[in-house]
Amino acid sequence: MNATASLRRIGLPRLFLHLSVLLICLLWLIPTAGILVTSFREAGQITASGWWTALTGAAETSAARLADPSTAKQEGSNYVISGSVFEEGKSGTVRAFGTRVAAPTEYDAGEAADIGDGETLVVNADGTYTYTKNAPFGDGRGKRVYLSIAQPPTFTLDNYRTVLTSQGIGQSFVNSLTVAVPATIIPILIAAFAAYALSWMEFPGRALIIALVVGLIVVPLQMALIPLLSMYNEIGNLFGLPSRSYAGIWLAHSAFGMPLAIYLLRNYIAGLPREIIESARVDGASDFEIFVKIILPLSFPALASFSIFQFLWTWNDLLVAMVFLGTGKDQLVLTGALNALLGSMGGKWEILTASAFITIIVPIIVFFALQRYLVRGLLAGSVKGG
Template sequence: MPEKINKKNQVEFWQKTPIHITLVIIAFIWTLPTMGLFISSLRQREAMLSSGWWSVFLHPFELTQYHLGNYLEVIQSQGMGQAFLNSLTISIPATIIPIAIATFAAYGFAWMEFPGRQFLFLIVVCLLVVPLQTTLIPILRAYRDLGLANTFLGVWLAHTGYGLPLGIYLLRNYIGALPRDLIEAAKVDGASHLKIFTRLIVPLSMPAIASFAVFQFLWVWNDLLIALVYLGGTKNVAPVTIQLSNMVGSRGQDWYLLTAGAFISMTVPLMVFFALQRYFVRGMLAGSVKS
């Protein structure tokens, strides 16, 4: 019997070997640009002008010549520290606000009966295909009239409006798939919609909420277009993306510093992703298998 089990395990191992090799190759190709960015961020300007980053594999002993000078220069450059604070100031509220609104709206579309519910949800779905570029000029004109141009509040409202359709759509599908018996039992016990939402819906929907939080935070943190349009490149409110783009325009001779700046800007999104990875994976798999 043990011999049969061992043979079966060996057969399964060799059958899955091509799949494992394929996954390793895909993972390597996927991480190759990040590895090249990291190696380039440690190289000196002369080395980057003379050879590509892949030359480190041909001359591995040159690693001793690599240093953190590029990182120190980027961090100490004028306005970069303030830019990181501005990015956090923009990204955190621009993630929390749409999550709160989208969760409430998703619960209403999923479990509350009111006239025009399906029509309103159809409008939300249609908003997913509207290019945000078509809204930049009208909203910017409105911001100038209301005094919201070049302010954090204007960027928060813009990111909230752009992120709500996707958030409502994702959360509504997840919340609508929760067991109906559980919701009806809570109603029979006299629970109000607010109590059902806070005690049942939110805890059970944490995987989907975390998944949307990761998407929204990454989008806001890496955004350049919206920040450039609504903030106008103002230094006291400029995020990291604008600061890096200014480094290209005004300091073209120091373009090699962009690799260090770009790698530094990746640290915060990576921290957020790994912190919410467990919920993110559960949220992505939710609904893929019917119980």
């Protein structure tokens, strides 16, 4: 009865909304959790089982060869070969075994396998075996058997050591930070000044500039990339600047991010109470003082919202980085280095997952640090504007 009353109080539409949000969060979280767990596993365990078995262990299929027929001993009317399927100094738990490569788990550990021709094989869980035949064994090598061996869950940091030291990801990580941090701060500083001017300062052509900013938001990056590169090269030749530099990519990202930044910040700043601005002007404050001491502190949610978008865009960018920064080993950003790893190490999932998690860890930290301001900053100013 209480459960029914609680359900009515919550309401079915609201309950459905909560369940839908929870499902979406799980769908986003599960792949990330899989990348994280896989990045700490060894190559053999990744091949043998999925990441969801990491805490319970995995079964690895391998092959072993029994002792030579010359070691057989006669016991009554039978001839017996015995020993262990594990090499000296190694151990494990055998779950199943087989005598054919097509059926490596045909028999359970401890089960007597009737091979035919009077031959019987028993492989125990500890790896010991008894191979029996009712006639002498022929000459040749020992019989090959296939084993399903239970491996205990093990985790390692070697994947990250390999990636950060020998694969060049460490330098690419620094390159991405060098690109993303200034390319996020520069457009925010410029756009904040422009947004204040378009919100609270009267001057001719203000409405036209606002319309132009809104129109520039929809300009595709690919359409403006080549003209922007040509312009940068001409200016670089004029002033003796290098054709590939961080300054170029900072300016490119700032140019592409500026329209959205001005639009978001202008909506927010225009929605601030007019009384605060007018009171400051009556007290003799200049526009610069109003901007620094009043507008910037009150606009932090909007600044944080755009910071998330701009940082994620610049951090995950590949095209602009390759055009303005280059493709040299010391110039590659993380996305470029990871793309190169996909070609050279397509089968080494432990290296790829460690590289991928290094790539996404910084955006995750930035998002969760600023996410509480995201919705507030985006929705502010949507009802009324200056």
